[in-house]
């Protein structure tokens with residue numbers, strides 16, 4: 001009888017210990033960012049390309065967009081998960097002396113100097129600080145830097161939010177369909 005009790009107690013202790021081991025470690029504290037605070041990630045150039053050589057003749061620009069691996073694991077039709085960051089390099093399109101845009105052999109705009117670097121990232125509760133709240137883009141926050149990736153650009157973040165805002169069914173990402181289409185190819 002005594003031996004049996006001891007066995008039962010030991011089994012219970014072991015089960016409790018195992019359950020504790022199986023429990024996930026506490027989630028790491030995610031830093032909260034507001035507009036203008038999210039830095040340009042150091043290694044973004046090694047990230048998957050979201051879209052390359054995006055042609056913006058209207059703005060006389062060529063853009064290169066990167067997405068971090070967490071974002072790149074998203075399935076078409078889903079929203080991007082917390083932890084997603086996209087980086088967009090904005091290049092000036094090269095112009096001829098008379099101001100007309102130069103075109104490469106492929107008929108595309110020719111990338112000139114890097115002008116700015118934009119960042120979009122989302123995390124839990126990051127959208128809470130947005131004012132006015134009508135401009136909330138889910139939990140996305142925005143940053144824009146000059147070409148050095150450190151000097152803050154003078155952009156007003158309300159303009160970023162207002163322009164991306166209507167894309168609620170694409171998780172506020174303009175070229176959502178194009179990106180997933182490219183990935184499927």
Ligand code: HEC
Pocket residue numbers: 054056063065086087088118119120142143144155156157159160161163164172173174175
């Ligand atoms: C007038 C509309 C408009 C405004 C204002 C605007 N964006 Fe965008 N943004 C776009 C479009 C359109 C794209 C898709 C790429 C393209 O076609 O140039 C884009 C793409 C992006 C991307 C790449 C990820 C994605 O969503 O596709 C980032 C990062 C980004 N914008 C950041 C910003 C930031 C930061 C600001 C404000 C400083 C801003 N945008 C303001 C229209 C806008």
